[in-house]
Amino acid sequence: MNKLHVNPAYCKGCLICVEACPTKAITPCKSINAKGYTLPEEDDMRRCTGCMLCETVCPDFAIAIETDEDQGG
């Protein structure tokens, strides 16, 4: 199953990735971090098709999807 990686140092909580995800595999997390941002988190990664739209539309290069292949699956 694909895995979501978010770099808290770069992510500014704009949540465009969540908006762009065609299968809503990711969702805003409940709490805000020290900088006041709400980061995306996994909702149900079984729905993730590996389309990489979240990576493509990220304004801050803060997100990455680790596919099965990456994990040597």
Added chain:
Amino acid sequence: MKKHPMLKYLKEEAPAGPRLPLIMCPGCGAGQVLNYALHAVDTLIREDGLRKEDFVFISGVGCSSRLASHYLNFDSGWTLHGRALAVATGALLANPGLKVIVLTGDGDAAAIGGNHFIHACRRNLNMTILCINNGLYGMTGGQVAPTTPIGRTTTTTPYGNVEEEFDLCRLAQTAGAAYVARWSTAHPHQTIKTIIKGIRKKGTAFVEILSQCPVHLKTAPAEMFRDLKKNTVPLKKAGKSEAKGRIPVGVFCDIDKPDWVTRYQEIIGRLERVESTHE
């Protein structure tokens, strides 16, 4: 921790300390345009055998242009407000082989840079102009721009804008650019394909990318991203009723004509032939 695939093209670390995150506000479209540009460059390096050192990013001043300041693992110039296109012209005269990508904004290109904009298109120099159009001046706090819709209030049109806005693509097309297209940050794949086409294209490629400014338009980035899809319509359907009030996106023109350097090379060629006959 897997890293974003395009981070390899950015300078995360440098002697004076980390350079990321980008200085842009949360959800700013400019960062997305950089992402799309790097995806295009990445494809060209893989498919066309181009090398990283073949590319140079040149930007003016404003949010759009801040991207080429010190984040890029490429040759780049963060130049004067409105003058990126003139700087790019000089670079191409010195080394026509460079793949020049100009990062500019609606104010940078069509207000202070308007004169250089129409001349760069008229000359059909071999550059790809990425114009990030957010319809206002972001860096200075949300003033009106030549692309601000009539009637809209901004910090310098507190009672509503009394001026009509430019259609940047019609302007570029009329001025003679060989390839002109408009997309938005909500059309990632089309934008990336168009940037690839633009860089491969001989002559001036003008790509307008409608972009969101969440801070000054006081709207959530995700909502603006959604609106950009809703408020645009394919160019083919521009005349139809459903297109009313929506901005046409797509390729405005794609014509083949020799670029400036090719025409100039003919002169040099002629002079070389004349010279060789003298010896």
Added chain:
Amino acid sequence: MSPNRTDLILPPGAHYLQGSQACAEGAITAGCRVYAGYPITPATEIMEHAAHRLPQVGGRFIQMEDEIGSASALLGASWAGAKAMTATSSPGFSLMQEVISFAIMTETPLVIVDVQRPGPGQGYITTSQEDVMQARWGHHGEGSIIALSPASVQDMFDFTLEAFNLSERWRTPVLLMAEETVAHMRERLVVPSRDEIQIVNRTRPKDLGIAPESYLPYGHAEVPPMAVWGEGYAVNHVSLVHHTDGNVTRYNSSVHLENVSRIHRKIEDHVDEIARIETRWLEGCRHLLVCYGSVSRTGVEAVLEAREQRNIPLAFIRLKTLWPFPERQLRAIVPEVDTIFVPEMNLGMMKHPITEALRDRCRRVVSIPSLGSLHSPELILDRICEELA
């Protein structure tokens, strides 16, 4: 011109405004009814306030496509009879130099505010005094200019008002050399009552009973009366070397010398009427601190501490006017001193005319530079103690 709603200008009494707002209000009070500007940090707030206020008082505001356009629009507005203004910052100020030169030669009243920021190039967006030489020597050609240096929100109101009066009185562009510090700070501003406010308007030929056929656009007086478009004077604004009637042919070098010398003398011969300086503790001083703009706020604090805590006999002089440089006034009041300290937010600019004026009154002149931020009192005090140790 739409109704001139002087009833809606800033009412007399106390206000608490940002320097930028006070500047725009000072212009409106002076009668400015045309503003053409372009966004640039840290001057944008002046334009934003003008955009908000001008239509309320029957004026007109436009955001031009760039700084050259903004300055050029002021020429047209002034010739068509309006008091006109723009505000920019250092990069934009450089772009406006050609128009300033043009306005000097055509003797066109207008006001340009430069909220200085560090250079060269993009430099940074904080405070600076690095344009004070550009103000005098940035435009091509000779001729002189008036440049004021505000240090408070009250100054941003008063000096802008005075800039318009000076530009109308001497038929010349006037520069307000502000700084980001002063433009962005908020402070109390007291607006005088209407009758205390003096408004100067340009002398027109009809005020002197000069009929169109005998009108000399650059003649009649050291400060020629100025005809306004639309009043039948058929005035040709011309910046080529010209005779007093505006004729540009039959050039000869003596006409050239007279034309440009008069424009130069018009200001440089009247320094005593134009330039103002403030002095404190000159009596019995051994050393002197000369400064201008927001640095004078730190300067006076540092001099107070030097006198009271370190009993250094240090006097304080603030230049309220940078150009025309008040050399005669300085020489008239400055006694024999040891060291003259000149703190500036640049590497040492006004230090040069100060040194030239007072070279024979002191042992040495010492620059105290700070780039991109206002000197702290400690910075100046430590440097003074170091030099005098």
Added chain:
Amino acid sequence: MNRNQRFEIRIAGFGGQGVVTIGKILGIAFSIHGGRNSVNTQSYGPESRGGACRSEVVVSDGEINYPYVRKADVLVALSQVALDTYLEDVKVGAIIIIDPQAIKNVPAPERFRLYPVPTLAIAHEIGDVKYQNTAALGALYAFIAEMIREFDLVQALRENVPIATVDRNVAAFEKGKKFVQSTFVLEK
């Protein structure tokens, strides 16, 4: 406060937390209603993003020359970055107000007096996070009550917030003030 004494207040937090607004309100309250001299300055531009946006007020009965805070008498920090950035610039014995929800690590208060005030929680009670700044203003007022009448400060508050939010802003101010008065013993 004698003529050349200065009282220096610095408020810092994220861009967008209303830090600049309450600095302006304090300035107006002191200089228009309170009859004292004050200078209000603020950070802006890139400097104000990422949690270190600040607004400062220097108050004096005499002339205020140097316009910026030299060593703060009161620091109000609404973000961790703000506290870390400005902690060094406070006078010995200064008052530091923090929001415990936003600020997790705070050094031991040897050189200064620390007052955690739940401004974010108060804002939520009032109904919106945007009232956090006026809750902080109320908390701040509890420490400077002898320098300015509450009526003057509240009047400046009323005149400088959107009309629709006046009542809730004043309510947030009251809650912030009452929390401090009921929670801490304020030495003179």
